[in-house]
Amino acid sequence: MTSASIAVVAGDGIGQEVMPAAIRCVDAVTAHYDVSLDWREYDWGSDFYRRTGAMMPVDGIDQLSKHDAIFLGAVGTPDIPDTETLWGLLIPIRREFQQYVNLRPARTLPGLTPVLRADQPIDMVIVRENNEGEYSEIGGRYARGTEAEAAIQEAVFTRTGITRVARFAADLAVTRRGSLTSATKSNGIVHTMPFWDEVVAGVVDEVAADHPGLTLRNVLVDALAAALVLRPWDFDVIVASNLLGDILSDLASAITGSIGVAPSANLNPPRRYPSMFEPVHGSAPDIAGQGIANPIGQIWSGALMLDHLGQPRAAAHLVAAFEQALADGVRTRDLGGTAGTEEFVTAVLANIDSVGPTLDAQQE
Amino acid sequence: MTSASIAVVAGDGIGQEVMPAAIRCVDAVTAHYDVSLDWREYDWGSDFYRRTGAMMPVDGIDQLSKHDAIFLGAVGTPDIPDTETLWGLLIPIRREFQQYVNLRPARTLPGLTPVLRADQPIDMVIVRENNEGEYSEIGGRYARGTEAEAAIQEAVFTRTGITRVARFAADLAVTRRGSLTSATKSNGIVHTMPFWDEVVAGVVDEVAADHPGLTLRNVLVDALAAALVLRPWDFDVIVASNLLGDILSDLASAITGSIGVAPSANLNPPRRYPSMFEPVHGSAPDIAGQGIANPIGQIWSGALMLDHLGQPRAAAHLVAAFEQALADGVRTRDLGGTAGTEEFVTAVLANIDSVGPTLDAQQE
Ligand SMILES: CC(C)[C@H](C(=O)O)[C@@H](O)C(=O)O
Ligand SMILES: CC(C)[C@H](C(=O)O)[C@@H](O)C(=O)O
Numbered sequence: 206m207t208s209a210s211i212a213v214v215a216g217d218g219i220g221q222e223v224m225p226a227a228i229r230c231v232d233a234v235t236a237h238y239d240v241s242l243d244w245r246e247y248d249w250g251s252d253f254y255r256r257t258g259a260m261m262p263v264d265g266i267d268q269l270s271k272h273d274a275i276f277l278g279a280v281g282t283p284d285i286p287d288t289e290t291l292w293g294l295l296i297p298i299r300r301e302f303q304q305y306v307n308l309r310p311a312r313t314l315p316g317l318t319p320v321l322r323a324d325q326p327i328d329m330v331i332v333r334e335n336n337e338g339e340y341s342e343i344g345g346r347y348a349r350g351t352e353a354e355a356a357i358q359e360a361v362f363t364r365t366g367i368t369r370v371a372r373f374a375a376d377l378a379v380t381r382r383g384s385l386t387s388a389t390k391s392n393g394i395v396h397t398m399p400f401w402d403e404v405v406a407g408v409v410d411e412v413a414a415d416h417p418g419l420t421l422r423n424v425l426v427d428a429l430a431a432a433l434v435l436r437p438w439d440f441d442v443i444v445a446s447n448l449l450g451d452i453l454s455d456l457a458s459a460i461t462g463s464i465g466v467a468p469s470a471n472l473n474p475p476r477r478y479p480s481m482f483e484p485v486h487g488s489a490p491d492i493a494g495q496g497i498a499n500p501i502g503q504i505w506s507g508a509l510m511l512d513h514l515g516q517p518r519a520a521a522h523l524v525a526a527f528e529q530a531l532a533d534g535v536r537t538r539d540l541g542g543t544a545g546t547e548e549f550v551t552a553v554l555a556n557i558d559s560v561g562p563t564l565d566a567q568q569e
Numbered sequence: 570m571t572s573a574s575i576a577v578v579a580g581d582g583i584g585q586e587v588m589p590a591a592i593r594c595v596d597a598v599t600a601h602y603d604v605s606l607d608w609r610e611y612d613w614g615s616d617f618y619r620r621t622g623a624m625m626p627v628d629g630i631d632q633l634s635k636h637d638a639i640f641l642g643a644v645g646t647p648d649i650p651d652t653e654t655l656w657g658l659l660i661p662i663r664r665e666f667q668q669y670v671n672l673r674p675a676r677t678l679p680g681l682t683p684v685l686r687a688d689q690p691i692d693m694v695i696v697r698e699n700n701e702g703e704y705s706e707i708g709g710r711y712a713r714g715t716e717a718e719a720a721i722q723e724a725v726f727t728r729t730g731i732t733r734v735a736r737f738a739a740d741l742a743v744t745r746r747g748s749l750t751s752a753t754k755s756n757g758i759v760h761t762m763p764f765w766d767e768v769v770a771g772v773v774d775e776v777a778a779d780h781p782g783l784t785l786r787n788v789l790v791d792a793l794a795a796a797l798v799l800r801p802w803d804f805d806v807i808v809a810s811n812l813l814g815d816i817l818s819d820l821a822s823a824i825t826g827s828i829g830v831a832p833s834a835n836l837n838p839p840r841r842y843p844s845m846f847e848p849v850h851g852s853a854p855d856i857a858g859q860g861i862a863n864p865i866g867q868i869w870s871g872a873l874m875l876d877h878l879g880q881p882r883a884a885a886h887l888v889a890a891f892e893q894a895l896a897d898g899v900r901t902r903d904l905g906g907t908a909g910t911e912e913f914v915t916a917v918l919a920n921i922d923s924v925g926p927t928l929d930a931q932q933e
Contacts, residue, residue, distance in 0.1 A: 287756035288763070320798060322686050339703075344723075344760035354728040356764035359708075364718040392651035393815065396708035399652070400720035427815045431823035434684060434798065451757065451791045452816060459795035 208241045209514050212272040212479070216250040217290070218488025219498035220278020226550045227276075227503035231511065233557045234523045240516050245272065251282040251290055260293030266301045274510050275481040278503065279488035295483075299335050302478035304471035305366065306373050307335035307450065308509070309485060311457035311467065315532035317540055320462055325438040327461055330381070332374040332442060333450025335471055337366040338397075340447045362397045362446070364404055371408040373474055374444035375419060381441050383418040385409060388426045388445035388453060401446060426453070433457055458485060465498075465539040468505035470513060482510040496545045499537040501527055504553065526556035572605045573878050576636040576843070580614040581654070582852025583862035584642020590914045591640075591867035594887060595875065597921045602883045604875075609636065615646040615654055624657030630665045638874050639666075639845040642867065643852035659847075663699050666842035668835035669730065670737050671699035671814065672873070673849060675821035675831065679896035681904055684826055689802040691825050694745070696738040696806060697814025699835055701730040702761075704811045726761045726810070728768055735772040737838055738808035739783060745805050747782040749773060752790045752809035752817060765810060790817070797821055822849060829863035829903040832870040834877065846874040860909045863901040865891055868917065890920035 215224035228244060235241055247268070249261040260280075262268070269275055280295045281287055298304070312328040313319070344358035371387075378385040387405045391398035402423055409421040424432065426449050432439065433453065437460050445453055458467035467485035484502025492498060504527050512520040530552035536542025537549055544552075579588035592608060599605055611632070613625040624644075626632070633639055644659045645651055662668070676692040677683070708722035735751075742749040751769045755762035766787055773785040788796065790813050796803065797817065801824050809817055822831035831849035848866025856862060868891050876884040894916035900906025901913055908916075 281756070288759050291756050292759065319686060322683060339724075340757050342759065346760065346764060352728060354764075356726045356761045358724045358726075358758055358761040360703075360722045360724065362720045362722075364716060390812065390815075392645070392655050393704050393812065394722055395652050395656065395706065396710065397720045397722040400710060400718075427819035428828070430794065430816050430820040431828050434820065434823040435827075448754065448757065451754075452794050455791035456794040456798065456820070459798040463799075464792070464795050 206239055206241060207515075208243055209273040210243045210245065210271070211510070212269050212275045213244050213246045214249050214275065214294070215246070215278040216280045216294070216488065217252075217282050218279055218490045218493035219486075220250070220280070220488055222493070222496065222498045222546055223484065223500040223503035224276070224278040226500040226546050227507045229550060230500075230504050230523060230526070230553050230557065231507040233554050234519050234526070235511070235516070237522065237557070238516060238519045240511075240514070240519065244276075249294060250280060251285055254285060254289065254293065260290060266297065269298065269479060270302070272479050274479050274514060276507065276510060277481055277483035279484070279486065281488045283490055296340070298481055299471050302473050302481070303336060304473050304478070304480055305334065305336040305369055306470075306472040306474060307333035307454075308470040308472060309333060309450075309454040309457070309467060311454065311461050313461055314466060315528050316534060316536065317462040317531060320460055321434070321437070327437045329437065329440040329457060330377065330442050331450055331454040331457055332370060332377065332444045333454060334366060334370040334445070334447050336447075337361055337363060338447035360394075360397050362400055367401055367404040368408055369474070371405045371444055372412065373472075374442050375409050375412040378442040379412065379416045379419055383416070384420055384422075384441040386422045386424055386429070386440055386443045388429050388443060388449045389423050390426045390449070391423075392425060405444065429453065430456060433460060454485065463499070463539050464502075465537065466501040466505065468502055468509055470506070470509040472513070480510075480513055482506040482513070496547060497538055498546050499539050500546050500549060522557065522560065525560045526553050529556040529560055570603055570605060571879075572607055573637040574607045574609060574635070575874070576633050576639045577608050577610045578613050578639065578658070579610070579642040580644045580658070580852065581646050582643055582854045582857035583850075584614070584644070584852055586857070586860065586862045586910055587848065587864040587867035588640070588642040590864040590910050591871045593914060594864075594868050594890070594917050594921065595871040597918050598883050598887045598890065599875070599880070601886065601921070602880060604878070604880050604883065608640075613658060614644060615649055618649060618653065618657065624654060630661065633662065633843060634666070636843050638843050638878060640871065640874060641845055641847035643848070643850065645852045647854050660704070662845055663835050666837050666845070667700060668837050668842070668845055669698065669700040669733055670834075670836040670838060671697040671818075672834040672836060673697060673814075673818040673821070673831060675818065675825050677825055678830060679892050680898060680900065681826040681895060684824055685798070685801070691801045693801065693804040693821060694741065694806050695814055695818040695821055696734060696741065696808045697818060698730065698734040698809070698811050700811075701725055701727060702811035724758075724761050726764055731765055731768040732772055733838070735769045735808055736776065737836075738806050739773050739776040742806040743776065743780045743783055747780070748784050748786070748805040750786045750788055750793070750804055750807045752793050752807060752813045753787050754790050754813070755787075756789060769808065793817065794820060797824060818849065827863070827903050828866075829901065830865040830869065832866055832873050834870070834873040836877070844877055846870040846877070860911060861902055862910050863903050864910050864913060886921065886924065889924045890917050893920040893924055
């Protein structure tokens with residue numbers, strides 16, 4: 206029996222609802238395998254901020270570093286600026302732990318009404334650079350309050366940063382359909398984006414030397430956004446900068462039917478630091494506290510975490526269980542159904558017991 | 570009889586095909602009204618570059634400044650870097666003539682197969698900031714060719730620049746459904762985007778003082794991209810920065826069915842300099858020279874130009890004529906039809922004569 210220690214930060218809004226829901230599902234599935242997770246909860250977030258003036262303690266990063274992984278709910282609340290909440294908790298974790306890959310799968314799920322009329326199956330993964338680029342702290346305001354006021358923001362791209370995320374994406378594409386798309390805007394953003402293109406092409410050349418099936422397409426982000434709507438089934442792995450990846454991944458999950466289902470993994474691939482798993486959706490203050498939040502984004506993020514912890518069978522089992530619930534028509538409101546969070550979780554828990562053995566048999 | 574002088578730059582690729590097509594349609598429609606356009610062709614673009622080493626003559630901007638408007642086809646070719654072609658022709662025109670508004674309507678057209686399953690009518694206009702922001706020339710490369718190499722790009726936003734585009738968008742929203750959406754990313758891009766939010770809110774407050782029906786929603790660009798797929802009919806006028814507007818407008822036109830139909834107006838609202846009208850699509854080298862390009866983007870841009878030149882009835886007439894062609898099932902290949910450029914134009918020309926009188930009668 207292996208065990209892993211998980212830092213749990215449920216955070217704000219619906220994070221408080223989808224997190225316990227997901228933990229129950231993950232525990233139920235690990236009971237079928239040779240692994241147990243040891244959850245350690247941290248009450249960090251906006252309430253903590255209201256009490257202490259900070260989103261986490263001064264030694265927060267240090268405390269998290271002792272765990273094998275971080276399971277995050279949602280961060281953000283209407284009455285505190287995002288520059289305090291997100292930049293006080295989510296962004297520092299991504300950066301301090303060099304979680305330079307933000308992995309965001311988007312694929313067709315059973316039982317969901319397709320958004321697009323032409324509903325060929327969609328199965329893509331967006332590999333978003335998660336540490337540098339357009340999200341930089343460098344910049345500021347000039348001549349504040351005057352007519353002449355200006356704000357400047359520097360985007361910073363490094364060879365190191367682009368190389369490592371491109372390598373991850375290329376390696377991932379090799380294990381899938383071998384088709385890598387790089388989002389660019391080198392026709393408009395003339396300093397950083399041509400550099401991005403150059404480094405990505407170099408990495409792909411290297412990886413392709415051993416895997417000649419690997420192909421690279423550079424697609425301008427505006428055309429890519431359009432293509433994701435017109436023929437999303439054409440895409441396998443997409444690598445993108447921090448901002449472009451942020452936009453494209455929300456778009457890709459909307460195309461598959463809902464933002465509420467999208468998971469993400471913030472990975473430190475060398476495993477020097479813990480990785481973090483969180484749904485793509487936010488704290489959704491408008492529906493928080495009503496028991497109606499869709500827990501799939503959090504549960505699926507839990508599956509990505511199991512995979513990362515070396516438990517791919519448990520991960521696949523968990524995914525199969527929530528997919529079965531969807532196939533059976535159990536759906537939360539954002540998906541056009543009537544189920545509450547609890548009803549959906551009950552269905553997943555039942556499926557964990559029923560779909561489990563089948564899956565085991567298949568995979569062995 | 571008024572007459573206006575138009576600089577025509579057909580440019581590269583399919584620009585050479587859709588431009589003459591659109592000019593014939595515009596001429597046919599103006600024949601019904603008290604206006605004639607005096608077209609002056611400039612052979613600038615990539616071929617000109619191959620001959621002279623520049624996309625336009627040194628005094629190109631000066632030559633264009635003598636005209637009432639600029640009608641542009643497409644710019645760009647595979648064998649010359651975009652930094653030469655686009656930044657040698659398209660971008661300088663937008664900047665030198667302070668065309669700070671890039672207006673991009675996206676709406677449901679008759680006879681097109683809807684891309685989205687839920688096909689409520691879509692009718693929005695994207696007002697994209699066109700002169701500053703993320704497309705800045707400031708920045709460069711550091712430690713070129715070494716492991717430490719980095720590229721830096723500064724995004725520059727000014728109070729002047731944000732104010733004027735926001736005012737245009739707010740004024741436009743007032744003439745439509747009164748609903749303005751501002752695309753932002755102030756939770757991730759912490760210097761420029763909160764400034765954008767602040768200035769936009771100030772402008773809207775001012776405009777709303779006289780027009781209390783005007784509402785403003787700030788929507789994070791990632792969520793907005795998703796919302797455009799899930800409920801595009803919810804949007805009326807969207808104001809966005811240069812890069813975000815570029816992405817959102819391609820996305821919006823894809824949602825209505827094709828990038829090939831989308832028009833754009835690069836406006837200098839004080840009319841100190843000529844404005845420029847161009848389709849959203851590019852030079853499409855893959856289909857150039859085959860006579861199959863969809864001319865709607867160029868024709869519709871011609872309608873925007875007529876409107877700008879004080880001929881709203883001629884503009885509406887032209888739009889009605891190509892919409893009728895679509896309604897009659899005449900469609901180019903990108904729209905799932907079989908018509909070539911010529912066949913489509915023939916249908917539009919016939920409709921200009923048949924729909925014309927009806928429309929006149931309606932509007933008087
Ligand atoms: C060609 C490119 C620089 C341009 C832009 O991004 O502005 C194009 O995509 C457009 O939208 O007009
Ligand atoms: C909250 C915000 C800073 C964040 C981001 O843009 O990275 C979010 O949108 C995400 O995608 O995780």
